Amino acid sequence: MRRTLIKSATIVSMDAELGDLDSGDLLIEGDRIIEVQPHIDLGSGSAEAEIVDGTGRIVIPGLINAHMHTWQTALRGFAANWTLLEYFRRMHAGLATVFRPDDIYIATLVGALNQINCGTTTLVDWCHNNPTPDHTDAAVRGLVESGIRAAFFHGSPKPEPKPGERHFSEVPHPRREVERLLAGPLTDRNGLVTLGLAILGPHYSTFDVSMHDFRLARELDLIASMHQGGGLAKTAGGWEKLIEADLVGAGINIVHGNDLSDDLLHRLVDLGVTFCVTPENEMIQGHGFPITGRLLKLGARPSIGIDLESVLAGDLFGATRAALSMQRALDNADSRRAHGTIPDTTTIPTREALRWITIEGARMLGREDDIGSLTPGKLADLVVINATDLNLFPVHDPVSTVTMQTSLANIEAVMIGGVWKKRNGRVLFDALDERKQQLAQSGRRLVHDIERQRRAA
Incomplete structure (x- = not known):
């Protein structure tokens, strides 16, 4: 089963019992969060997991x-x-x-x-x-x-x-x-x-x-x-x-x-x-x-x-x-x-x-047991923020940094259900430029068609 271990990150869990970790590890197995601790040692199993260095990063729920x-x-x-x-x-x-x-x-x-x-x-x-x-x-x-x-x-x-x-x-x-x-x-x-x-x-x-x-x-x-x-x-x-x-x-x-x-x-x-x-x-x-x-x-x-x-x-x-x-x-x-x-x-x-x-x-979706916090057992939906970026560094209060100062430019990685969907600041999707061109063509046609319709009325 796919395993990912994020190490030495600042973790804002949004879980009332777990709280925040100034430096902590987060283990994902399959599509779920398995463990959040100050330190997680996989021992001999580390060779089978993707190890992600979270130094200088803030990890938050998706x-x-x-x-x-x-x-x-x-x-x-x-x-x-x-x-x-x-x-x-x-x-x-x-x-x-x-x-x-x-x-x-x-x-x-x-x-x-x-x-x-x-x-x-x-x-x-x-x-x-x-x-x-x-x-x-x-x-x-x-x-x-x-x-x-x-x-x-x-x-x-x-x-x-x-x-x-x-x-x-x-x-x-x-x-x-x-x-x-x-x-x-x-x-x-x-x-x-x-x-x-x-x-x-x-x-x-x-x-x-x-x-x-x-x-x-x-x-x-x-x-x-x-x-x-x-x-x-x-x-x-x-x-x-x-x-x-x-x-x-x-x-x-x-x-x-x-x-x-x-x-x-x-x-x-x-x-x-x-x-x-x-x-x-x-x-x-x-x-x-x-x-x-x-x-x-x-x-x-x-x-x-x-x-x-x-x-x-x-x-x-x-x-x-x-x-x-x-x-x-x-x-x-x-x-x-x-x-x-x-x-x-x-x-x-x-x-x-x-x-x-x-x-x-x-809560609005009735999915409190699945998403919304970095709680062990919940789905591994999370965001990795590069807190060493010029507009965020130094971090005194990670929650305030996230809420008041983080922008799109700082979102380094995004995981949904244990699968990376963005890494190193780039969305992982093939043919994205082609899709953008299709979007632009659609927008131009929509505006053209409604203008033609208006003139004909």
């Missing part, structure tokens, strides 16, 4: 990107100056309608490879541009080919209805398609790529559709994730009605949630609902301030997502710093108003923020 629309990778930066209303009109009712399955495939593949490049080992791919099974299968194929651990959240397109068609808010999630995926490409619920549902929820659908979709998720034992916010809700009082129907609890995930009232947020937290904030995009496009601090006051924590590479970078460290900085700023401002001075000490430590992209991402 990052978990809890929300990204990976199908938009070929349109990087194209929507950077759009508000949320422009995004609805120009992306969902516009560009999304000219995507072919090959566009979905190459965007998902390259987008997932970049997530590995950025230190993400688990990606929640919230795919809501899949008008045909071929589009869906192309997205799944891209995820599988990339080698990333992924939760494919199957969604539904959001075009403007043609004459005689129902509005997307009136269309239930397609049971037959979900069952096809469970019987086919995503049969293994413990596989590298698993299935979840990206449903409309009460904010973007009629109540009947919400009831159908929530029941479907519960029947099939799948996570149901939904956007909450951005204009008026389609179903006034929808959450209260779903709660009364006993359909809200663990396995329900809300993305954004900026406009939820304090009372409703409290009820949802108490019921075990999880929340994902996408801090940069929420502030850029007009959702409102992320609910990070509101959750913390209720004893809950968010996971963090990138959301849209058509708007901003796919760097999860950057998104986490945005969430942390924004909430500290709000807390500092509240203290000034209430007491005339800033707090005596920081309201959110850096270790808390690092939880959001590790442990909390795992």
Whole structure:
């Protein structure tokens, strides 16, 4: 069985009992972490293992990107100056309608490879541009080919209805398609790529559709994730009605949630609902301030997502710093108003923020026993950071170095399930330049086709 021993590294385990090791060894066997100790001696077995010198390196759990629309990778930066209303009109009712399955495939593949490049080992791919099974299968194929651990959240397109068609808010999630995926490409619920549902929820659908979709998720034992916010809700009082129907609890995930009232947020937290904030995009496009601090006051924590590479970078460290900085700023401002001075000490430590992209991402997926920390027995998903780099050296507090100063340039290696996916600063994927060219061609065609469509209208 394949064995890897990382020696003499600084280990930030994110495991409450194991803690951090200033200098420690980490042993991997197959796809699992076997041991984390100050020193591990394999004796005569060392000849059968890959020995990796971790001197000057920080090893952390693989990052978990809890929300990204990976199908938009070929349109990087194209929507950077759009508000949320422009995004609805120009992306969902516009560009999304000219995507072919090959566009979905190459965007998902390259987008997932970049997530590995950025230190993400688990990606929640919230795919809501899949008008045909071929589009869906192309997205799944891209995820599988990339080698990333992924939760494919199957969604539904959001075009403007043609004459005689129902509005997307009136269309239930397609049971037959979900069952096809469970019987086919995503049969293994413990596989590298698993299935979840990206449903409309009460904010973007009629109540009947919400009831159908929530029941479907519960029947099939799948996570149901939904956007909450951005204009008026389609179903006034929808959450209260779903709660009364006993359909809200663990396995329900809300993305954004900026406009939820304090009372409703409290009820949802108490019921075990999880929340994902996408801090940069929420502030850029007009959702409102992320609910990070509101959750913390209720004893809950968010996971963090990138959301849209058509708007901003796919760097999860950057998104986490945005969430942390924004909430500290709000807390500092509240203290000034209430007491005339800033707090005596920081309201959110850096270790808390690092939880959001590790442990909390795992909890959102219901996979705390498998990923999110460097705990013996868990899957060997990890990131190696070169702490001798000019922008990180010297390291006084490894957690703060990771959270506040690490960038893509410092990510030396990434392992997923015991297999190296990035080494020596390079993603290990054949024909990457060719795939990049395919991505560029896809992006050019999409923009050309929508412009031609606009001129013909």
